[in-house]
């Protein structure tokens with residue numbers, strides 16, 4: 001079973017958090033689910049550097065990475081992930097969607113209204 005090390009950015013700008021939606025996916029349990037943007041950490045790369053790289057590539061957004069919020073180990077039917085979430089800030093809300101279907105900035109109390117990837121559920125509890 002594959003095991004991926006993934007970093008995710010909880011990006012806050014003036015009281016709202018960026019939520020990004022995946023498109024259709026090979027694994028139906030991930031199709032159209034919301035996630036915090038980020039991705040797989042490359043060999044030898046620091047978590048924080050991976051996050052800055054991924055957010056620039058996926059959203060053309062410049063972030064600063066702050067504290068670690070949570071580390072979640074989640075077993076999906078086809079692979080396992082260790083998901084590390086960091087609190088981040090951006091100076092703008094303008095994003096360019098390269099990979100995602102949709103992006104929305106929501107206040108913390110509204111995050112649970114979206115359909116999140118299963119691995120993200122514990123992270124929501126920490127916000």
Ligand SMILES: Nc1nc2c([nH]c(=O)n2[C@@H]2O[C@H](COP(=O)(O)OP(=O)(O)OP(=O)(O)O)[C@@H](O)[C@H]2O)c(=O)[nH]1
Pocket residue numbers: 004006007008030034035036037038039040081083117118119120
């Ligand atoms: N970036 C990110 N990935 C997450 C989160 N929660 C979660 O289960 N994942 C999963 O962790 C993996 C991250 O890999 P990735 O972002 O590099 O995505 P990818 O294009 O290589 O794979 P994909 O085709 O599954 O999207 C994906 O399978 C993604 O669905 C999250 O909050 N942020």
